[in-house]
């Protein structure tokens with residue numbers, strides 16, 4: 338069989354690729370600009386923005402900005418804080434939200450639909466509107482830690498973790514996915530002697546890789562990009578995450594080179610997380626053979 | 630040992646009554662088939678027995694234990710689903726062994742039981758595969774293997790063969806029948822297919838609109854349907870139903886006649902009065918073309934199947950009757966035909982549709 342190529346096809350393909358390249362560049366250029374600039378002295382950086390040189394590693398390149406960034410702010414600490422807060426929250430949220438969604442999708446209880454509707458309604462409330470009431474709330478909550486019973490959660494890790502362990506969007510994502518799973522699978526497991534918890538851990542979780550990966554990525558980004566809340570609840574730098582750390586670079590005179598260096602550093606964990614999850618995501622689809 | 634007894638079982642979804650008071654006794658080791666039209670509540674009833682649906686009202690006993698509030702896994706039942714419902718992420722081995730694993734059966738014993746089930750169902754060579762790598766028939770075997778491995782007292786099947794092609798369905802049907810004989814467990818089987826029902830069942834339960842129409846052996850249902858619904862539902866081609874009137878009644882005989890029917894005289898049956906309107910039921914296979922004329926009409930359809938010929942004839946009164954005649958019967962479209970039957974074999978139904 339010989340493929341018949343219409344005279345049009347070549348042109349079409351070329352056009353399609355051209356379009357793809359243009360879009361790819363639009364998305365890549367800001368990142369390229371950031372990384373390239375992080376190696377340039379401030380003077381040159383500003384001068385280069387006027388030309389294509391802004392995207393090219395040309396001129397006087399060095400790691401000076403990185404060194405300066407580390408001198409100006411406790412960068413390693415900020416990254417450590419962010420990773421702790423984000424990883425714990427993502428792990429906790431996946432567990433808690435998927436279990437909540439499991440009950441909404443598979444269990445029968447009074448008021449289920451109402452609770453779910455209210456939960457989904459909270460999606461339209463912007464975080465900014467509840468930030469202050471929440472701040473007042475956490476300021477009075479008890480916590481049992483190393484120092485015994487204490488009141489007030491400010492200046493801790495858990496004040497940045499606990500409020501975000503359950504959220505409507507993640508629960509909703511899971512509910513949508515679970516509702517599409519065949520009901521007989523759960524029933525078969527129940528007849529096989531599984532408790533509800535075993536149905537969850539041994540049947541539902543293993544076949545829900547895609548939704549876990551999606552939820553993890555979304556939650557990771559939301560947590561890693563948090564700014565307002567950590568700013569409100571941390572006074573000392575000891576518990577501050579990377580986004581709040583950005584403040585250190587917007588003082589009297591802005592050192593753009595250092596800003597770019599700092600941004601480049603804090604983008605790395607996102608990339609790593611994404612790549613790892615993407616692999617998990619693809620392999621989970623391949624192994625369960627679940628379509629759609 | 631576990632029979633079942635259902636007493637006044639009801640099921641409602643909100644205001645909609647789906648099962649409206651079912652009373653049924655199932656003996657240990659019996660093969661019971663639920664049949665009925667789509668939506669009549671067969672699956673619902675089965676799922677209530679499994680414990681997958683709450684029982685709105687009534688009492689369900691398995692063995693001599695009331696199980697209304699008992700968890701599915703503690704009822705000693707196993708179920709085979711129409712969609713197979715195999716765990717997609719597990720191998721066949723793990724699918725079959727999942728229940729044993731949950732029951733914390735020691736590994737050697739588990740192994741032995743899984744191999745035994747695989748041997749019975751001839752699927753030893755499939756144990757390492759995932760469900761996605763199996764054909765429909767193989768998946769159904771695995772689903773059955775998963776059910777038998779735990780040695781339940783009661784097997785529940787919800788249309789297990791309806792996704793298979795005709796020849797595979799035939800094979801699996803006889804395998805299920807053999808399985809029943811060798812395991813000796815109670816089996817409850819839901820199907821649309823009345824051939825499956827007739828061939829597999831010790832006892833058929835005919836349901837319609839959430840109400841049991843009749844319970845009986847396949848032959849009882851075939852020969853003595855309790856009402857018009859069962860008469861029409863069981864048997865293929867369908868039973869012919871003709872309106873007749875009681876024209877004469879003596880101490881021990883009655884005479885029936887209609888425009889289409891030569892008068893016939895039968896032993897008198899209870900609950901019949903002079904002038905009553907009845908429905909006479911006669912199966913297509915009971916109609917004979919032997920020259921004697923009880924009903925007559927014009928042939929408007931001839932279907933030659935080889936072993937038999939199905940014909941349809943229009944009677945002068947406008948009704949249509951079906952007859953299953955010999956395969957080589959000499960008949961053509963638009964012929965006039967006279968048909969005979971044995972009056973002792975017919976069914977009669979009163980105005981309410983119940984057999985008399």
Ligand SMILES: Nc1ncnc2c1ncn2[C@@H]1O[C@H](COP(=O)(O)OP(=O)(O)OP(=O)(O)O)[C@@H](O)[C@H]1O
Nearest residue numbers: 642645647665666667668669670671672673674821
């Ligand atoms: N969850 C539910 N909510 C409301 N009505 C339901 C529900 N499940 C079943 N029904 C109704 O109950 C009736 C019986 O359903 P069931 O599934 O038992 O029928 P069935 O006899 O198994 O039919 P089929 O042969 O098509 O499988 C149907 O009218 C159906 O619409």
Ligand SMILES: [Mg+2]
Nearest residue numbers: 671672673787
């Ligand atoms: Mg059904």
